[in-house]
Amino acid sequence: MITASLVHAPSHADTGFWSTYVFSTDHKTIGKQYLGLGVLWTVVGGLLAGGMRWQLAWPDTALPVVGEIGPEVFNMMVTMHGTIMVFFVAMPILLGAFGNFLIPLMIGARDMIFPRLNMLSVWTFTVASVVMLSSFFVPGGAASAGWTGYPPLSARPEYTGVHWGLNLWILGLALEFASFLMGGVNYLTTAIALRAPGMTFFRMPLVVWQQLVASTLFLLSVGPLIAGAVMLLLDRTLGTAFYASDLGGDPLLWQHLFWFFGHPEVYVVLLPALGFVLEVLPVFSRKPIFGYRWIIWATLVAGALSFIVWAHHMFISGMDPRLAMPFSVTTILISVPFAYIVFAMIATLWRGSISFDVPMLWALGFLTMFIVGGLTGIFNGSAPADIYINNTYFVVAHFHYTLFSAVVFGGFAGLYFWFPKMFGRMLGRPLGHLHFWLTLVFFNVTFFPQHHLGLAGMVRRVANPLQYDALVPLQWLNVLSTWGAFGLLAAQAALVANVVWSVRAGARAPGNPWDANTLEWSAASPPPHLNWGPSAPMVYRGPYDYSVPGARADWHSQDAGPGRTSALGARS
Amino acid sequence: MLNWLRWLPENASTYGADVDGVIAIIWYTTLVWFFLTFGTLGAFLVLYRRRPGRAAAHVRGERLREAAWILVPVAVVLVLDLWLDFRGAPVWAKVKIERPPAELTVQVTGRQFNWEVVYPGADGRFGTADDKPFIDELHVPVNRPVRVVLKSRDVIHSFFLPNFRLKQDAVPGRDIEGWFQATKPGKYELPCAMLCGFGHSGMKAYLYVHPEAEYDAWAAEQRS
DSSP: OOOHHHHSOGGGOOOSHIIIIISOOOHHHHHHHHHHHHHHHHHHHHHHHHHHHHHHHSTTSOBTTTBOOHHHHHHHHHHHHHHIIIIIIIIIIIIIIHHHHHHHHHHTOSSOSOHHHHHHHHHHHHHHHHHHHHTTSSTTOSOOSTTTTOTTTTTOHHHHSOSHHHHHHHHHHHHHHHHHHHHHHHHHHHHHHOOOTTOOGGGSOHHHHHHHHHHHHHHHHHHHHHHHHHHHHHHHHTOOOSSOGGGTOOHHHHHHHHHHHHHHHHHHHHHHHHHHHHHHHHHHHTSOOTTHHHHHHHHHHHHHHGGGOGGGGOTTTTSOGGGHHHHHHHHHHTHHHHHHHHHHHHHHHTTOOBOOOHHHHHHHHHHHHHHHHHHHHHHHHSHHHHHHHTTBHHHHHHHIIIIIIIIIIIHHHHHHHHHHHHHSBOOOHHHHHHHHHHHHHHHHHHHHHHHHHHHTTOBTTOSOGGGSGGGGGGHHHHHHHHHHHHHHHHHTHHHHHHHHHHHHHOOBOOSOTTOOOSGGGGSOSSOOTTSSSSSOOOOOSOTTOOSOTTOSSSOOOTTOOGGGTTTTOOOO | OOOGGGGSOOOOBTTHHHHHHHHHHHHHHHHHHHHHHHHHHHHHHHHTBOOTTOOOOOOOOOSHHHHHHHHHHHHHHHHHHHHHHHHHHHHHIIIIIOOOOOSEEEEEEEETTEEEEEEOTTTTOTTSTTOEEEESEEEEETTSEEEEEEEESSSOEEEEEGGGTEEEEEOTTOOEEEEEEBSSOEEEEEEBOSOOSTTOTTOEEEEEEEOHHHHHHHHHHHHO
16 A cells, blocks of 8 residues: 555645645545535526426516526527536535545545646536536527437527537536546545555445545546537537438437436536545444445445436337336336435434434435335336326426435535535534525425426426416416425525534534544544545554444544543543 | 326327326336435435534444345336336237227328328328318327328427327328227327427317217218
8 A cells, every 4th residue: 555645745835825825636525626616507507497487387477687588598498597506506515516526534534536637627627617507698698408418409509599609518518527537536635545554445445435536437437428429519519420320321220329328427527526425424423334334335336226227218219119118127126225325314314323413413304205206106117107208398307306405414424424524614503404404495485396296297497387187277386396496496595504603613623523433523623635644644444433332432543543442531 | 296107198099008108107107216216215314413522433334244235126117128128018019019900090190380181182192183182180099090191391309199098100202100089088198298390389180089889970071
């Protein structure tokens, strides 16, 4: 094993404003840059959702300030909301921000193994952001062919009226993929090569495992989609016919390439969030996670299965119907490893000593909402049920219960948990509680009725539900959902207030405010450049030694040596 | 609000009840799991909330004997999963694979933003002079299997009959066959379920299901 302290000698410590805050190679700064960009995009994606919900509740009426939305703009909002939330919010925050910040700190490394590549990654993402943002301002507007970009709709400008907007959409996504490929290579290599002495693979915290599996899934799945995107761009710009049936192409080719990537991508987003929750649960129940190794194996099984389920997005696409049942079986089977992980989370609480601190609330919020999303996934995964449910709002409800719970509930579990480490200040508890409860309630007001709308036959991506006889009497559900969405957006003010208050007047965070075991808590809050002083940590134990019988304290830092077991243990 | 099955629109096809049956067994199965997991979770949160003087137990859950507490429920999940697919497979086959011989074949072509419906006319063949075209209306007799040949002129559309539990994408370059048999006369909505451009919202046809005699009269009228 390479000794971390030799790889990055403290001699090249960055100096000056530009190299410290802008063109930094420090993994923590890069993580915060990803966080900042992700938060900016969250605002854009959230406002787009607000506009969509306005149109759905009160179709073709003027939205204050913006004006009337109409079907063209609505399609653009649907498309860009999905694209932004998956690729420019979930990935930069869950992987970019937390992956960069946590992986070196948690494995006892002083930085990523390729710090310059890491800087290139975040700057490539910045360019991707500029390209994607500029697509809103070109003539014809931004892409409006759905976040899945199905051709032929996406393959010829005349079908949508969007020309450069969609080209820039492809280009922006390609740059985003490049950025996360660089990040993923870095995460994997760092975790393989830079673990501190004693940090074996099976002593790594679960969130590191989840980040690594997520990065691996991304590396293995994105290639076919990049090939598909190049073909789409060629179809649009040079008149090739990869997806044009009248010239010998096939529109379904794109769907196979897209979903071969698309389903693993769901887990690229989900697994890091699952990792945050797996870290938070033991700390606030003062118990080891239930079945550490079993969870790792379950994650690997789920990751492997995610490569053979993609056609469940295509049951009624016109592919050979005999393929549906095999894909239905693999899809429903993927509930097995996730059922294991969810049960393990619940079992971790059993005979614990549970405190309801703010990170724990978000972790429990994730757990409950993810169970609902997991159960509704069984409906979608069943091919015969999917004949009816496919492309209805039931699907929209399902993936918000899974992905929103991952990105928002999981993400906030991580943010409230590691904020003290990242920024050196504690967040306020009452505002944190308020933020959680408002988000939980309004999330359910927004998305729970969408199950019913879907079951009643409301199809996705319609700009005006009142055009359908069956939906006119159910319009109150759309109005309810819209009020929920507005409440959900407004509730985030509690977070803004909390962060502003914390930065100005919050209590200074101690090194280890939660009495947690993993290595990042052995560094200062926030950790200095290169994370630890002259001596990097040595690792003596696994990450979840909580409440060991006979010990004086109920926690043991991973770097607490045999002789120092209780030295760090006095609980504050 | 609580029983999701009540939210499905009225069923008017022969296989609709089978599809609803699959949705129902999934609904009841997942409902049981919902209460089991939420109940267990809620009970643990109350029973094991932090109280002074009571420490947490040190349970790693690594050994097989401990892990069995989870592995057994997971095994039940696995069995139920396979059972759901075992129950679902015949329904899928009934709707999508085993098409019965049909007396009436209709060609339905999606285009931005209408459904073009073509009847083959007296010669029973498409592409001949006596083809009878309609826009956004489809007439069929009750209680007779109808074969639909789905096509598209431009982008992907999706043929959705909510009351019949039938959905099938129409893909340019392919002739995709579907079928249904109506059980109740009436007028039913036929929306496009796939984003197909700015007119996607509102792209819909109506399916008119006529009693036998009424349909025959309608068909005769079209021929004259």
